[in-house]
Amino acid sequence: MNKKFLEELFLNKNEFEDYLSDNIIFLDGATGTNLMKMGMPAGVCPEKWILEHEDVIVSLQSEYVKAGSNIIYAPTFTANRIKLAEYELEDDIEYINKRLVALSKKAAGEKVLVAGDITMTGRQLEPMGTMTFDELVDVYKEQISYIYDAGADLIVLETMMSLQECRAAVIACKEVCDLPIIVSLTFEGDGRTLYGTTAPCAAIVLESMGVSAIGANCSTGPKDMEDIIKSMASVTNISIIAKPNAGFPKVINGETIYDMKPSAFADEIDILVNAGATLIGGCCGSTPDFIRELAKRYQGKKSANIKRKDKDKFFLTSEREYLSFGLSDNLMIVGERINPTGKKKLQEELREGNLDMVVKFAKEQEEEGAKILDINVGMSGIDEMDMMKRVLTEVMMNTSLPLCIDSSNVDVIEMALKFYPGRALVNSVSLEEGKAQRLLPLIKKYGAMFILLPVGREGIPKDNEEKKKNILELTDIAKKYGLGKKDIVVDGLVATVGAQKDAAVNTLHTFSFLRENNYASICGLSNISFGLPQRSFVNTAFLTMAIDRGLTMAIANPSQELLVNAAFASDLLKNKEDSDIRYIDRMRRYELPDGGSLKFGMVHADAKSISKDVNVSSFKESKEKSPLDIIYDAVYNGNKRAIKKDTKKALDENISAQDILNKSLMPAIDKVGEMFDIGKFFLPQLIASADAMKMAIEVIEPYLKENDEGTSKATVIIATVHGDVHDIGKNLVALMLKNCGYNVIDLGKDVESELIVDTAIREDAKIIALSALMTTTMTEMKNVIKIKNEKNCSAKVVIGGACVTQDYATEIGADGFSKDAAGCVKLVDKLLL
Secondary structure, eight states, X not given: OXXXXXXXXXXXXXXXXXXXXXXXXXXXXXXXXXXXXXXXXTTSOHHHHHHHSHHHHHHHHHHHHHHTOSEEEESOTTOSHXXXXXXXXXXXXXXXXXXXXXXXXXXXXXXXXXXXEEOOOSOOBTTTSSBOHHHHHHHHHHHHHHHHHTTOSEEEEEEEOOHHHHHHHHHHHHHHOOOOEEXXXXXXXXXXXXXXXXXXXXXXXXXXXXXXXXXXXXXXXXXXXXHHHHHHHHHOSSEEEEEOOSSOOEEETTEEEOOOOHHHHHHHHHHHHHHTEEEXXXXXXXXXXXXXXXXXXXXXXXXXXXOOTTTTOEEEEOSSOEEEEOTTSOOEEEEOOSOOTTOHHXXXXXXXXXXXXXXXXXHHHHHTTOSEEEEOOOOTTSOHHHHHHHHHHHHHHHOOSOEEEEOSOHHHHHHHHHHOOSOOEEEEEOSSTTHHHHHHHHHHHXXXXXXXXXXXXXXXXXXXXXXXXXXXXXXHHHHHTTOOGGXXXXXXXXXXXXXXXXXXHHHHHHHHHHHXXXXXXXXXXXXXXXXXXSHHHHHHHHHHHHHHTTOOEEEEOTTOHHHHHHXXXXXXXXXXXXXXXXXXXXXXXXXXXTSOBOOTTEEOTTOSOOOSSSOOEESOOOOOOOHHHXXXXXXHTTOOSSHHHHHHHHHHTTOOHHHIIIIIIHHHHHHHHHHHHTTSSOHHHHHHHHHHHHHHHHHHHHHHHTSGGGSOOOEEEEEEBTTOOOOHHHHHHHHHHHHTTOEEEEOXXXXXXXXXXXXXXXTTOSEEEEEOOSTTTTHHHHHHHHHHHXXXXXXXXXXXXXXXXXXXXXXXXXXXXXXXXXXXXXXXXXXXX
């Protein structure tokens, strides 16, 4: 296999994918852990050290080439402007990136490809942080442009934890060059990234954006990566990367050791090849000997030739979850309620900047079974661009359902697609003058699906033949932009039967045509009955007929009992997969605790909403929430919009600051921690709840200080250890400890061990909290404990971070270990009892 052949494969995506369906490509192994062994000290800028010791990197990468690597990664991993600024080297970014690529090209010779390697910047994107998506794209564009100019053959995004940062980097790459892109993310033990994204979700989003390969690296050994690789292979047709660590590290005599042997590593890699991986290599702890063993085992062997099990499925995603659906699956409801049209109360709230009703509608529609939520904020009296962004933020915090971006403003759609960290559905694209030409490139760029509205250049089609012609023409236009039927959902274009007697018959004919031609379909139901009495009966009858003709999804209010129950019953009668279980589960809402049944139109007391189609009653009594309940809900839901005002109101009503702390804030954040522990909440929600609590604390803090009971708890010194510049987890722990009353002194990241201990002694700290993300820096934790004991510091040490375990804590003599921020607060409380 020569370099020219590989280049041609990568540049011709179809040929590349065909080749990898039968063959295996070898990547390189670890860089960082090997450089540490070769003399690179902890805490230095790796790029600078490499440039001061060029022969070391050339020697290492030449060994990988000799071992059999087909692709080696240039050591440009953290050479972006933000990371380099931490060492005051940002002005040297062009030279650093170009020289590092040149060194790898020297090692590669004419045999292998060189990948420009980039990773996360360490700055958090909005809404969790302050960095905008466009700013991040610009940061990546700058680095990628230098890598491209230096002659890299492809771009690899490595050790990524945020799907949104992956999206930004992919877009940056495509705006700079046409190099192939491969992406590997790092997953936690629960199979999700730090930000809560599942492996299939990441694969779907990034394939839709046009990357050439997707996979995982770091964080685990080969065997424990099997489920991640298998799940990615099941939902994507592109190649899968597996670059695991050489097992899990151990610390022996103060040194991080990976004791997995190359032969054992290769044995376990076989699991990943059988799971679907076709680009294989090693991460932390692996050496050229590991790649040599892989090449010896797999050179010339055929891959497992895994085919996507859901090859006929369509996919939408949020940041955390994915939705797959086929043309023969049960009907899906697209929740229509987050739309101000005809909703005076919602319009009033949006004009006031109040999003409580939006959040309520999002939660209720999910509880009632909606699979997708339509988001439309188009109305007079507001800035639609700003409001769409705010609504998306709130909805994404409160549901993991995929979203449908609904606007007549192309600029608003582009902003939303940029801001939304998933695969959205866009409503809609028609043949109206210039609309397809403006929207379709954006839909392709951001990896979305779209609703095809068969409206022609002259308006609504006059008959079914013209409607079909419009559908086919729009499909052909979409193909020119790289979009196919799996990216399209066609709107049946429902007319009003009161004005056009054959409207229903014509639309049903359209659904039959779509099903026969393998299109997914959608419709808005309400038009069919406009101007008629008791519209719900017409809507329901039409829906059941449409389901029989193959309707895929309907835009509707999922709280309409008659309509939704009829859909469940129709799916049951058509013998769709699992429709019987779905119907039975749905009908449980009509069961009484004593075994009796409610009449239709009445729902169980646990139901969150009731039908507006018929005259119904509910057993749930409305009850005004107390100020303490309101504050609790705000923290639990991460709702920062009104928590300061609500907290001040509670104080004005003579509720003590201590009661607000103990009866609202602490129970809420504890519950959030529980939800995080069981995988129901994820990092964005944890941060939002902690921020909301912080805002309430700011209001009650002066009142707490007036009371002896509210004085600050013990002092905690917190830091990311020397050599490690990762601080997302550390920052969250610091915030939550502060919220819980501790006097937290945050020393930042890459902090010298002696400084940590000296500060603890000077401040009479009771706890030292240490964080490390990398296996190469976790040994500094042991050094802190050693210095602490030498200086007779009485503080207890707690540790955490992606690479840290309870076994490691026990081994180095730490007083405790926590795997997350919520657990750390409980641990500190326990240690100080």
